[in-house]
Amino acid sequence: MRLGDFETALLSGIKAPSQRSSSIFPEIAQLWHGGMIVARKDDDMALVVVQGLTKVFGHRLHPVRALNGLTFMVEKGEFVGIMGPSGAGKTTLLSIISTIDTPTNGTVRVADTDVTRLRGGRLAQFRREQLGFVFQDFNLLPGLTVRENILMPLTINARRVSDAQERLTEVLTVTGLASLKDRYPRELSVGQQQRVAVARALITKPALVCADEPTGSLDSKAATELLRYLTDINRAWHTTIMMATHDAFTASYCSRVIFIKDGSLFAEIRRSGERQAFFDAIIDMQATIGGGGHWHEFSHPD
Numbered sequence: 001m002r003l004g005d006f007e008t009a010l011l012s013g014i015k016a017p018s019q020r021s022s023s024i025f026p027e028i029a030q031l032w033h034g035g036m037i038v039a040r041k042d043d044d045m046a047l048v049v050v051q052g053l054t055k056v057f058g059h060r061l062h063p064v065r066a067l068n069g070l071t072f073m074v075e076k077g078e079f080v081g082i083m084g085p086s087g088a089g090k091t092t093l094l095s096i097i098s099t100i101d102t103p104t105n106g107t108v109r110v111a112d113t114d115v116t117r118l119r120g121g122r123l124a125q126f127r128r129e130q131l132g133f134v135f136q137d138f139n140l141l142p143g144l145t146v147r148e149n150i151l152m153p154l155t156i157n158a159r160r161v162s163d164a165q166e167r168l169t170e171v172l173t174v175t176g177l178a179s180l181k182d183r184y185p186r187e188l189s190v191g192q193q194q195r196v197a198v199a200r201a202l203i204t205k206p207a208l209v210c211a212d213e214p215t216g217s218l219d220s221k222a223a224t225e226l227l228r229y230l231t232d233i234n235r236a237w238h239t240t241i242m243m244a245t246h247d248a249f250t251a252s253y254c255s256r257v258i259f260i261k262d263g264s265l266f267a268e269i270r271r272s273g274e275r276q277a278f279f280d281a282i283i284d285m286q287a288t289i290g291g292g293g294h295w296h297e298f299s300h301p302d
């Protein structure tokens with residue numbers, strides 16, 4: 001389903017008949033066509049459904065509305081960039097989707113589970129099994145080797161590491177780290193360290209990988225390399241990736257970019273052809289959205 005269709009249905013205030021199923025996907029997948037509500041068949045493609053998401057920080061006298069009724073969806077296998085000026089709400093959005101924070105209002109469904117309602121053991125289990133995280137600072141454990149860092153989520157999961165040998169080999173290969181698996185983080189370049197963080201995020205076969213400024217600490221060569229690995233992973237494994245970034249060059253590797261401003265959806269651009277044309281469209285949108293020069297400098301795609 002296209003985001004435009006999805007929004008049209010929601011903005012026109014159409015409420016689908018209440019569903020017995022716990023899934024809200026069928027409800028969202030109703031569209032108004034010539035006075036009739038028509039069920040869409042492609043709702044099983046939705047992996048992330050964000051609906052009316054609002055986050056207000058701070059005291060009642062001085063509230064900061066970081067997210068303001070944000071609504072969109074991400075399909076399985078998409079590589080989606082989240083862009084917007086500084087303070088637009090990108091990190092807040094990814095924090096709520098990845099269950100690190102909770103919303104003031106609204107819902108987020110990931111893999112048919114309302115993550116905003118999960119608590120305790122079920123939340124911890126969902127986080128471990130369905131989500132992978134990559135941050136700007138790689139958060140590797142310095143006393144563990146590359147191999148041990150990558151296997152860490154399985155250790156926490158109390159799963160037998162021997163069962164994961166095949167998966168370990170796969171993630172080491174797809175991130176280009178096979179020959180470095182016995183090194184310690186201090187013996188790696190920053191680009192290689194970030195790839196270890198990606199491999200660690202992938203080891204549990206998560207439904208969704210959330211990356212917040214993953215190229216933020218990398219030079220342009222290491223950033224390009226990381227983005228190529230992420231693109232390969234997305235294509236080969238159909239891993240759904242949501243990536244917040246300031247950088248048009250980084251975003252040009254995505255299949256779609258969602259722009260937010262002041263916590264609300266501003267626009268989206270879908271890549272349909274060459275990356276250069278997509279990059280140019282992203283730059284144009286950055287100029288349109290403004291933001292008082294808070295965008296980072298960006299480099300030209302190769």
Ligand SMILES: Nc1ncnc2c1ncn2[C@@H]1O[C@H](COP(=O)(O)OP(=O)(O)OP(=O)(O)O)[C@@H](O)[C@H]1O
Nearest residue numbers: 057058064066084085086087088089090091092093
């Ligand atoms: N814990 C918090 N308490 C109060 N305000 C917060 C908190 N976290 C974020 N904010 C505010 O919410 C708004 C959105 O912040 P957020 O970090 O999500 O934006 P962002 O788009 O990721 O920004 P940047 O690109 O600069 O990282 C900002 O105005 C920010 O100051």
